Amino acid sequence: MNYKRIKEKIYKWIFTVLAFSSLFFLVGIMIVLFKEGIPIFKDAGFFKFLFGAKWYPTYEPPDFGILPLILGSIWVTAGAIIVCVPLGVGSALYLNEIAGFRQRQFLKPIVELLASIPSVVYGFFGMVIVTPFLQRIFNLPTGLTALNASLILGLMATPTVCSIAEDALSYVPRAFREASFAVGANRWQTLTRVVIPAAGSGISTAIILGMSRAIGETMTVLMVAGGAAVIPKTFFSPVRPMTAAIAAEMGEAPMGGDHYHALFAIALILFLITFIFNIIAEIISRRFRIKLGLSG
Amino acid sequence: MKKLAVMMAAGIAAISLAAGTCFAEKIVMAGSTTVLPIAQKTAEEFMNDNPSADISVRGGGSSVGIAALIDGNCDIADSSRPIKDVEIQKASANGRDPVAHIVALDGIAVVVNKSNSVSKLSKKQVRDIYTGKITDWSQIGGKPGKIVVVSRDTASGTFEAFGELIMNKEKVMPSALMQASNQAVGQIIGQTPSGIGYVGLGFMSGELKAVEIEGVMPSKETVISGKYPVSRPLFMYTNGKPQGVLKEYLDFIKSKRGQELVETQGYVGLK
Numbered sequence: 001m002n003y004k005r006i007k008e009k010i011y012k013w014i015f016t017v018l019a020f021s022s023l024f025f026l027v028g029i030m031i032v033l034f035k036e037g038i039p040i041f042k043d044a045g046f047f048k049f050l051f052g053a054k055w056y057p058t059y060e061p062p063d064f065g066i067l068p069l070i071l072g073s074i075w076v077t078a079g080a081i082i083v084c085v086p087l088g089v090g091s092a093l094y095l096n097e098i099a100g101f102r103q104r105q106f107l108k109p110i111v112e113l114l115a116s117i118p119s120v121v122y123g124f125f126g127m128v129i130v131t132p133f134l135q136r137i138f139n140l141p142t143g144l145t146a147l148n149a150s151l152i153l154g155l156m157a158t159p160t161v162c163s164i165a166e167d168a169l170s171y172v173p174r175a176f177r178e179a180s181f182a183v184g185a186n187r188w189q190t191l192t193r194v195v196i197p198a199a200g201s202g203i204s205t206a207i208i209l210g211m212s213r214a215i216g217e218t219m220t221v222l223m224v225a226g227g228a229a230v231i232p233k234t235f236f237s238p239v240r241p242m243t244a245a246i247a248a249e250m251g252e253a254p255m256g257g258d259h260y261h262a263l264f265a266i267a268l269i270l271f272l273i274t275f276i277f278n279i280i281a282e283i284i285s286r287r288f289r290i291k292l293g294l295s296g
Numbered sequence: 297m298k299k300l301a302v303m304m305a306a307g308i309a310a311i312s313l314a315a316g317t318c319f320a321e322k323i324v325m326a327g328s329t330t331v332l333p334i335a336q337k338t339a340e341e342f343m344n345d346n347p348s349a350d351i352s353v354r355g356g357g358s359s360v361g362i363a364a365l366i367d368g369n370c371d372i373a374d375s376s377r378p379i380k381d382v383e384i385q386k387a388s389a390n391g392r393d394p395v396a397h398i399v400a401l402d403g404i405a406v407v408v409n410k411s412n413s414v415s416k417l418s419k420k421q422v423r424d425i426y427t428g429k430i431t432d433w434s435q436i437g438g439k440p441g442k443i444v445v446v447s448r449d450t451a452s453g454t455f456e457a458f459g460e461l462i463m464n465k466e467k468v469m470p471s472a473l474m475q476a477s478n479q480a481v482g483q484i485i486g487q488t489p490s491g492i493g494y495v496g497l498g499f500m501s502g503e504l505k506a507v508e509i510e511g512v513m514p515s516k517e518t519v520i521s522g523k524y525p526v527s528r529p530l531f532m533y534t535n536g537k538p539q540g541v542l543k544e545y546l547d548f549i550k551s552k553r554g555q556e557l558v559e560t561q562g563y564v565g566l567k
Contacts, residue, residue, distance in 0.1 A: 056467060058450040068470065132487050141442045141490050144473060227449075227474040238473050248449045248476040254359050 030271070037265035040064060043258055049265065055229040055240075057249065057259040064262045068229045070269070072239035073215055075232045076149040076225060080214040083154020085207055088161025092206075095162070096169040097191055108166075115159035123223030126152040131224065140236055144226035147235040152220050157210040164209055168202020169195065171292055201288035205281045212277040216270065218243040242266050321346075321541050326354040327361020327374030328453045329477065330496050331530050333561040334400055335374055338549045341557060345548075349541050358453035365533055366390050371542055373533040376402065376453030377460075394533045399549050401564040403497040403519040403527040404458055405506040407482070409489045414438040416508045419525060422462050425492060428469035433490060445472040446484050446493035454478065457528045458494055494526075498562030519564045530563070 041049060044064040052065015091111055095104050130151060131143035172195050180190040196203070226238020227248065246263050253259040325335050332355045339351040356364075361373035366387045379387075379394055387394050406422055408414060414436060417425075424430040425443055434440040447468050448455040459465065475481045478499040485491045486503030497514055500506060506514050510525055518524035538546050548554045555565035 054470065056450065056470075058456075059465075059467060127483065135488070142444045142473065142484070142488050144484065222476065223480075227476075228471045229474065230471045238471070240474065248474065251357050251360055254363055 033264060033268040033271055036261060037268035038261075040258060040261040040265045044262070049262070050269075053231060055245070057253075057262060062258060064258070066242070066245075066262075066266055066269075068231045069240055069242045069245050069266060071231055072146070072225065072229075073241040073243070073270070075146045075235070075239055076153055076221060076241055077211055077215045079146060079150025079235060080153035080157055081207065081211060083151055084157040084161050084210050084214070087154065088158045088206065088210060089165050089203055091158070091162045092165035092169055092203075093191070093196075096166050097187075097195065111159050111162050114155070115163075119156065119217060119219040120223075122152050122156055123220040126220060126224035138236065142226065142238065144224055144238050145236050146225065146232055146239045149221050149225040149239070149241070150235065152224055153214040153217055156217060156220065157213045160213050161206045161210040164206035165199070165203045168199040168206065168288065171202065171289070172198045173292065198292065199288075201284045201291070205285040205288070208277050208281040208284070212274045212281075215241075215277075216243060216274055218247050222247050242270050246270075321349045323349065323351040323372065323542060323545060324354075324370040325351065325361075325372040325374060325532075326356050326364045326370040327372075328358040328376040328530070329355045330376040330402060330453055330498075331374035331399070331532070333498060334530070334549070334558050334563060335372075335532075337557045337561055338554055339545075341553075342545050342548050346541070346544070349545070351545065358456075362394070362533060365394060365535060366392055368392070368535075371534065372546075375531045375533060376528065377456050378531065379533060393536045395535070395537060397532045397534065397538075397546055397550075398529045398566065399532050399546075400530045400555075400558045400566065401519050401527060402530050403514040403524050403564065404454060404461070404494050405497050405500055405504075405514040406492065406494050406509060406526065407485050407500070407504040407506055408492050409485055409487075410503060410505045411489050412438060412505060414507060415505070416511065418510055419462055422492075422509065423464065423466060426463060426468045426472065427466050428471070441490040444484075444488050444491040445469065446481050446488075446491055447472040447474055448478070448481065448494070449474050449476050452476075454494070454496060458526070461526045461528065496562075497564065500562070516559070516564045527564075 044052075049064050049066060050070075051067050052063060053067050054063035054065045055068055056063040091107075095108055095111075099107060126148055130148050133143065134140060134145065134148055135143035176194055176198055177190055180194040185193065221241045222244040225241055225244055227240050227244060228238040229240040229245070230237065232239045246266055249259070250263050253263055325339070332353065335353045339353050343349050343351060354370075358375040358377055361370065361375055362379055362383050364370040365373035366383065367390070373394070379396065384394065406417065412433070414433060417436065421430065421436055426445060426447065428445075430436060431443055432440060433443055445468075448458070459468075473484065475484065478495045481493040481495050482499055482501055482504055485493045486501070495504070497519070512518050512524045514524050514526070519527040532546065532549075534542060534546070549558070550566070552567075555567060559565050
C-alpha cells in the first residue's frame with residue numbers, strides 16, 4: 001500500500017517536471033536573448049539600431065541599423081500571406097465543405113505531407129527551379145528576390161494555414177448549416193454568409209500562425225531571398241530577412257563582440273514578433289471557441 | 297534495476313577509459329571554410345599513415361577558429377587571414393601564444409557568367425562595381441545589362457581578404473547579394489548572365505569564367521610568382537610551437553606529399 005502510494009507520487013512528480021520543462025526552456029531562452037541582446041542597445045542606441053538603414057556589422061566603425069532586415073522579413077512574410085491564404089483557406093474550404101469522404105481521405109494527408117518536406121529542400125527547389133524561371137519570365141537581372149522567397153514561404157505555410165482553418169471549419173456546428181439550408185439558402189450562400197463568418201476567427205488564427213511560420217523560416221530565405229541588406233522597394237529586389245542575417249553571420253561573429261550582441265538583439269526582436277503573433281492567435285481562437293459554445 | 301545501474305556505470309567507465317587512451321593523439325581543428333578542404337584531405341591521409349592519430353576537423357570560419365584557439369577549444373585554428381592585434385591581445389590575456397604556419401596559397405578569382413564577353417578588369421573597376429559606381433556592363437565594354445553584384449558575407453575570411461586586396465576598405469554597397477559560401481556564389485554566377493562575384497581559386501568550375509585582373513589571369517603560376525594581385529596565404533595557427541603529433545601533422549602538410557594534396561584540392565602549393 002505504502003509502496004504503491006510512493007510510486008504514484010513519483011510518477012506525478014515526473015510528469016509535473018516534464019510538463020513544466022517547456023516553461024523552463026522558454027524562460028531560459030528569453031533570459032539568454034535579453035542578456036546577450038541588450039548590450040547592443042546601449043552601445044549603438046535603441047532607435048539607431050531599430051531604425052538605422054545601414055547594416056555594416058564588420059566595418060570600422062560598424063553600422064548596426066537593422067531596418068533593412070526588419071523590412072526584408074516583413075516583405076517576404078506579407079508576400080507569403082498573399083500566397084498561402086488563398087491556397088490554405090481555399091483548400092480547407094474545399095476539404096471540409098465540398099470534397100466527399102474519399103477525396104478528403106486522399107487529399108488531407110497530401111496537404112499535410114507538404115509540411116514534412118525539410119526547409120532546405122524547399123530552398124533548393126527555389127534556388128534551382130524558381131530562380132531561373134522568375135529571371136526569365138520577368139526579365140530580371142537575378143531571380144533571387146523577395147518574390148521568390150514569398151512564393152516558397154507561402155507554399156511552406158500553406159499546410160499550417162490549411163489544417164488549422166480546416167479544424168476551425170469543422171468546429172462550426174452542423175445545426176448552423178442545417179438552419180441555413182432550412183431557410184432556403186443555397187450552398188454558396190451558406191458557405192459565405194454562415195460558415196465562413198462563424199469560423200472567421202478560427203481562420204484568422206490560422207493565418208496568423210501561418211505568418212509566424214513564415215517570418216521565422218530561415219534556411220529557405222537564406223537560400224533564395226538574395227541576401228542584400230537594402231530597404232526593399234519592390235518584390236523584385238533582393239532582401240535580407242532577419243533570420244537569414246542571423247544564420248549567415250552568427251558563425252563568424254566573434255563571441256562577446258558588438259556584432260554578436262547585435263545578432264542576439266535581432267533574434268530578440270524576431271522572438272518578440274512571433275511571440276506577439278502567437279498571443280494574438282491564442283486570444284482570437286479562445287474567443288472563437290466561446291462563441292461557438294465550445295469550452296474555452 | 298540495480299543490475300542495470302551497475303552495468304551502465306561500467307559502460308560509462310569503459311567509454312571514458314577508451315576516450316582517455318586516444319586523447320593523447322587527438323587533434324581538434326576548427327576555422328576557415330576556405331582552409332577546410334585542405335585540412336580534411338591532409339588529415340585523412342595523415343590518419344591513414346598514422347592509425348593512432350585522431351584528427352577532427354570543423355569549419356565555422358576564421359574568426360570562430362581563432363576564438364576557439366584562444367579559448368583552448370581547439371589545437372589548430374584554420375584561418376584565411378592573419379590573426380588580428382585584438383585577437384593576439386585576447387590570446388595573451390588567456391595565457392596563449394598563437395603561432396602562424398602558412399600551409400598554402402589561395403587566389404581569389406573574380407568570376408562572371410561564362411556567357412559574359414568581359415574578360416579583363418582593373419582593380420579599380422572591380423572596386424567601382426562593388427561600391428555601386430559602375431552599375432551596367434556597357435560601362436566597362438560589355439553587353440548592356442544591370443550588373444548583379446554577388447559578395448561573400450561580411451564576416452567571412454574571403455570577404456575580408458577581398459576587402460583588403462581590392463576594396464581598399466571601401467564599403468561594398470548594401471544591394472550586393474551577400475552569400476554564405478563560395479559554393480553559393482558560384483551557383484548564383486552560374487545561373488545569372490549579368491552577375492559578378494568572387495571565389496577562392498579552389499572553387500572554380502566550368503560554369504564560371506575568371507577575369508584577368510590588371511592584365512593577369514589567376515592561376516597557380518601567377519599566384520606563386522605574386523603577379524596576380526588578389527592572392528593571399530592561408531594559415532594554420534597553433535598554441536605555441538607545435539609538438540608531438542601536432543608537429544608531425546603540420547610537417548606533413550608542408551612536405552612534398554602534403555603540398556601535392558593541397559593542389560589536388562584546387563589551391564596553390566607553397567613550392
